[in-house]
Amino acid sequence: MIELKHITKWVNSGGNRFFLLRDINLTVKEGEFISIMGPSGSGKSTLLNVIGMLDEFNEGEYNFIGQPVHQLKEKQRSQLYKTHIGFVFQAYHLIDELTVYENIETPLLYQNVKASERQAMVSDILDRFNIVGKKDLFPPQLSGGQQQLVGVARALVAKPKLILADEPTGNLNSKQGEEIMELFKQLNTEDGVTIIQATHSERNAAYGSKIINLLDGRIEK
Amino acid sequence: MLKHYILISIRSLKRHKGSFFINLIGLSTGMACALIIYLWVNDEMRFDKFHQKDSQLYQVMEVSRENNINIVHEATQGLLADAMVKDLPEIESAVSVMNLESQGLYFTVKIPGKTLKATGIFAGKGFFNMFSFRLKRGNANQVLADRNNIVISEALARNLFGTEDVIGKTMEWEVAGIIKKQVQIAGVFEPAPSNSSMKFDFVLTHDLLISEIWTNGQHWWNEGPQTYLVLKNGTDVNRFNAKIKDYVKKYHKETPFALFTRHYSDAYLYGNYENGVQSGGRIAYVKLFSLVALFILLIACINFMNLSTAKASSRAKEVGIKKSVGSSRRALIFQFLSEAVFMSLLSLVVACVLVVLFLPVFNTITGKEIKLIADPGLIILLIGSTLVTGVLSGSYPAFYLSGFNPVSVLKGKLKNSIGELLIRKGLVVFQFIISLVLIVAVLVIQMQMEFVQKKNLGYEKDNVIQFDKEGSAAQNTGTFLEQIKKIPGVVNASAISQSTVQNGNNNTTYGIEWPRKTANDLVNFVVRNVDYDMIETLGLKVKEGRSFSRQFGADSTKLMFNETAIKVMGLKNPIGTKVVMWGKEMEIAGIVKDFHIASMYEPIAPLVFRYDPSRTTLIMARIQAGEEKETLSRMAEFYKKYNPGYPFDFKFLDAAYQAQYISEQRVSALSKYFAGLAILISCLGLFGLATFNAEARTKEIGIRKVLGASVSNIIIMLSRDFFKLLLISVAVAFPLAWWAMNNWLDGFAYKIHIGATVFILAFLLILLIAIITVSFQALKAAMANPVASLRTE
Structure with missing residues (x-):
């Protein structure tokens, strides 16, 4: 599903080239649950962003479901990620001005899903996550765990093949974190959603089927 | 400490060159505009007020009832001045003044070998004592004493004789076929100030007028000259007016005319009468432009506030750090206020330069001779209003920024209250309204002027020339x-x-x-x-x-x-x-x-x-x-x-026709400039708000992009808000503009009808301007990489 070959990314700062990713080779098959580990600044987020096509890379090849991402135009890339990838963030990144319902609905709006279908899809996921009663609340009215739940719901609503989660439990207490991780596990095993998460915690990483260690932009073998 | 403030200010300006220049341009053009209008208003208000006896100087006016309407005239009886000064103890002196040009008659003056066209008036003996037209040669009491005397201007003396030393010399004049040889020059006067409504090249005697040229002027049933009075100090003008109402009846029982007086220097600004009652005049334009100046300055200040608060987030960190290391709120307020004052002083300097550069053009448009002279009053006013502008426009950002909670600022949390957002939107609506009203006004004035110029007069005014018969x-x-x-x-x-x-x-x-x-x-x-x-x-x-x-x-x-x-x-x-x-x-x-x-x-x-x-x-x-x-x-x-x-001095009839509307053409030209400026400044404001908006919604834009929003989705989302504001402004501005411009048009007996086209045009124009202004920021925000805005540290 994902094939990264010799991915390298750098930034130039004051004449020095500073490498964020160095020669990353990675293959992810459909249905895998991968945890990326590493200290701060090791490149976890950058790698997730590259995989999520939010960020560019300088060298290397990236194939996503058989499509050569490095050769696609901006528009095609955005088309690709918005239909196939869901994002979950450490800081949830919900829109404060929108209700839970509207937040979950947003990705569907950008995929031109019909209104009636949207309603069905959002209701479905609200049901499944047991947050129907919260659908008219605004994010600041929810606890962190509930907000992240909405975040995951939003990531899943468009039925993506891949979920990218950047420190999804970083802002949560251990109980809330556990619940989210259980949810991921369930999604992975029952629905076959591919998941890649970046995390600090060994415990959370253990939920994955495979662990990748990053240090200074390199994969440690 | 102060050094530190200045250092930080300058570095922050350097870092935000864009907003610095927007602020500078906005504030300085606003100030320049206000300053120019102030100079113009000042000049208008002082019109005809240079006469030493200004406070006592009155003009006698006549009212008659025609077709059930009271009509006010300036023309009075040729005998009125002398009779009034004799009969009425309140009068210190009285003078008749007749200008034949208002009858379409023009003078030619001659000395052997030289002929010139010149403007002449006939005036009573006390003319140079009553009005402060200064004599360079000759005695004010004597120069008009002899019936055949003439008093000429310096310029005329030079043009005719090549010297000002002309007392006792003789010259010849001709008007309407009447030739008068051998009039003796008894005095030479200095040029009248540019803000005098009386303008003339020479003065002849009133005696001569009624004894030889306009002999009908010896009868009470005929009107011609203007009559001016100097009332004794302490005279109650209202009571005096009541007293002279039927004065002419004493000499001519059947007269349809009643008299009243008006303050001489009021005539310029309050010259219109409607059914015998004073109904404004140029003062309307003076008030209007003062209002425009005030609005433009206000808009500029508002923009400054807006932009400064919009930029607040980029300086929030500085505030947070300073507070956490122990800076008091007062010190922070002082810092930001002094920055604003510094900015407005800098703008003042730029504004003064702009005014000096633009004044020649302005003077050509308005036909004035305004100069920027640094008299103490003006300097105090300028510096004072600059300080007020600075403090006013700096106070909001100062209090806003200094009020941040250091912890939340450093964590990157910056919430904007709904109230603030409302105020900011209100300001934008206000600016839109002013711009729209001005655009409509300019369009209507333009169309009416075009209508007047192209109107079929009932005869063919083109290709006709006219010149004096002499x-x-x-x-x-x-x-x-x-x-x-x-x-x-x-x-x-x-x-x-x-x-x-x-x-x-x-x-x-x-x-x-x-x-x-x-x-x-x-x-x-x-x-x-x-x-x-x-x-x-x-x-x-x-x-x-x-x-x-x-x-x-x-x-x-x-x-x-x-x-x-x-x-x-x-x-x-x-x-x-x-x-x-x-x-x-x-x-x-x-x-x-x-x-x-x-x-x-x-x-x-x-x-x-x-x-x-x-x-x-x-x-x-x-x-x-x-x-x-x-x-x-x-x-x-x-x-x-x-x-x-005789010089072949001809005029085209259509040029003479256009010249009737010189003051309207000036207003039209001026309003174009001011509307342009107001729009420019409003654009800067809109730009500021768009910047602010985009900045405040950076995170949201990032999220939406990650969720699959395209650039155009984001631009539409950001522009939609402004479009709503624009619609609200239209709802307020158009009825206002429609009412105001119909009011203006009411002065014309023949006028255009304000149709929908004007409003559609104005709307499209402002829409275009708004789209250009807003979309630039929106595009920038939409194109930004969401990763940067969603990073959490």
């Missing part, structure tokens, strides 16, 4: 006209008593009697004495009867009226009807179709054409279109031969 042309007009008609390219030519284009119709009469006229029928007829062919030269249409013609002979007992006159007199079969004009029985020979003789402010008045070549003063000639240049040079050549010593 010298041999005056002595033998018939031959002159015959010969000039023979010049190739001259279509027709004739003589008339006053042009058909004249500001104010001073050549009028009440002295026409018609069948079944009642005692209440007071009708003021415009009088034009004409020679044969005048109707044809002007291209007037004869509706009934015939024009004056050589074929019929004895046309000196015939009259032609316009349609309005016939309607006012209520005549059924007018042709052949006998009427009495000035005591003589006359017959109506023809009716001309109505045509415009006054400006478009006035409805068409009743008019009578009288065949009387002896009273004509002006030659009008129609020349072939397309051959103007050749024909004019042939005419000049002929004129030089026929009328040696």
